[in-house]
Amino acid sequence: MNTPAIEASLDQLVEATRVNRQVYLDPDIFDLEMERIWGKAWIFIGHESQIPLSGDYFTTNIDHKTPVLMVRGKDHKIHVLHNRCAHKGAKIVTARSGKIAGAFRCPYHGWTFKHNGNLLKIPNESGYENTGFDLNDSCNNLQPLAQFDSYRGFVFASLSDQTPDLKTWLGGAIDCFDNLCDRAPEGEVEVAGGVLRYEHDCNWKFIIENLNDTMHPMIVHQSVVQSAEAYISTLDADAAKQKQEAEILLPFGASYENFEDSGITGFPYGHHYDGGKTSIHANYSVMPEYHKAMIDRYGEQRTQGIYAFNTHNTLLYPSLTIKCAIQNIRVIRPVAVNKFIVETWSFRLKGAPDEMLQRTLLYSRLINSSASMVGPDDLEVYRRLQEGLASNSSQWVEMHRQFGRDQQLEDRVTGGGTSDLDVRTQYKAWRHYMLGEAML
Template sequence: MRTTISHEELDSLVEPTRLHKRLYTDPDIFELEMERIWGQAWIFIGHESQVPKVGDYFATNITHKAPVIMVRDKEGKVHVLHNRCAHKGAKLVENRQGNVRGAFRCPYHGWSYKHDGTLIKIPNEAGYEGTGFDINDTCNNMQPVAQMGSYRGFVFATLSADAPDLKTWLGGAIDCLDNLCDRSPEGEVEVAGGVLRYEHECNWKFILENLNDTMHPMVVHQSVVQAAKDYIDSLPASATRERSEAEIILPFGSSYENFEESGITGFPYGHHYDGGKTSIHAKYTVMPAYHEAMVKAYGEERTRDIYSFNTHNTLYYPSLTIKTAVQNIRVVRPIAVDRFVVETWSFRLKGAPEEMLQRTLLYSRLINSSAGMVGPDDLEVYRRTQEGLESTASDWVEFHRQYGKDEQQADRVVGGGTGDLDMRTQYKAWKAYMSGEVFA
């Protein structure tokens, strides 16, 4: 793409403890991020359970200019293909999801393709005879993405042939995907309960920065936590269900000390999580029927191990954030420098009682929904920040907290839960991707 931004200029925008506001406001920077971060990293596409039957597809996009389709073929194999006809470029499917029984058929001139993208048929094919056109040339197929990979049903794809394999790229942060799945007595999860999909009028990086920004909940969510406390105090002793529902909100008012204690862990390529030994989800009551199913499947000791790895938010930079203890994920999709879409998907733990899914869905409605109690607070500060950054008062935002105190270990960096280790982790990756040498 055409850009006048040099390496030196890009480099100067990210200092060890400060970021230039152009990262959030400059459309040229946004286009470069799409090309160099989103166009190179492994991007979360969807979960295999979204396409359970032959011909089922789910359409999404990798960058704002790269529509793709996840589809299951006759052999049960899942593919990720570019959503582009090889003839004149029309998108093969427009709906987000559906089923194509025999083949994809282009809505323009009717070229049809197998589920794996192979071109099968061109209407009135005789016209191509003697023209040098070869129907068997793979360039006439729907094109596969450069690489795709699936880990425990979570499907990722990358437009870069140079990216390391998915497992290597996930690194130590893979433990959180394992923990989410291990919380199922069968070791498997499946998408359930629909999706919450919202467009936010701000830069896509705000949500990633906010995930493990533990200096904000007690301020931003103060009023809703107080309202939840007042509501709980007003309940009669018999209202156990109402109490347990409202209690989901209370951890958002946790103290600085509690958040500091949960810690933050960072990995290569920008991934990080907060919690581990403990998190704001650590005090949920374990439902007896669920515990029984877990112990039957894993034994008492392994079950305790699974519960005790308690993280809050894990980010697989830049597109996927998961909550292992409540089995929901959020998927980020940038649209423009000041717009992105976030989707929340919930998961059923296979072999667990239905109440577990109900709790997950309730959590989503209360916390992630734009009609909920917590998410709208965050959205309001994102909007104010996007507007505030247009001010000429300063060109910089800062992230000094606990700078110089992070502890480098073999494959990860660990630090206090109220530090800016999460920022340092993701902006180190930002620089590496933007330099074009992240996989060198």
């Protein structure tokens, strides 16, 4: 489809209970998604703990083509800047992270910029006299993103100045950041243990639609669960550590009833989580030393309240997923209509014993890495989706499950844990961004 044709048909691509296959296949629709969804929403950039000191920086893309730079200023404030020289446009920094001593220096003609992006110096400046060039014009700085802000250390930015403020945009899904951080005895988390990057050769929406698709684990991950069970049955009684590790895989075989009980909660702007009262992580054992640190900090009642908020996966549409009880996140970045990258970052709970971090890292490796037993299962079905949807046999992908049973509350929608409420929530947001429709 060409762009005028897409504009004319955009309204017909997403209905209440079905989606046209072209939203996964058409490169022009992908370009419009980049402009209207990724160019308007708050996109997760990184965590403040990645740049603890003045001059520390971290780089990423905000969409498929816009390089950005998160840097800690001399005043300790965080800045999110376009990673593009104001002179002739060279990308300033190519490393994923690092530290600058004095200033950012462009590798092409040597313009230098302060930590906050302001132009510092131009070599051989005399050639600009009487040319109309103004050294102090802000257009000569590294440009800040239209908006950036953070909540409990999680930094987001937006290419649009029209998007509502971050807290309003997060809505009730903000509870997941609070729960993740409150699980730390010191009330703060920090990135630890590196990153797992995983390229997927399929459309970016498949992973966020799979996230709380609770009708698939018992099918797609059946062989993993069976292998884990078979392995556990071979272990001696004193192999507690191996047993504990293999048991991480078992919840992926949870029953339909189990998943149904966990419920799904949707919010404006496409965010949602499954669980809350219970989830497949509800029985994740609490280490005694950790539990003591939590009681010392919060007292028994509040500690139980923190454990009891049991979400499985949370999506902050479209770029971030959180596992509170596991202490890891996944960051999504589209590359093309049939390619995206997902990064898994793990967190240390400040004040918790090191075993908690080791368990998180183990989980990330076992479930989310390219060498894991679970993530590649999912990628295999995403590839089949990409291939199958290219067929002209039908134009539609359906999402009817439990339609009409959703409960509309003041700021959220709730429904059964095996419903398609999660995808319907996402496509409501898709229509909001792509067509300018109102949220909720």
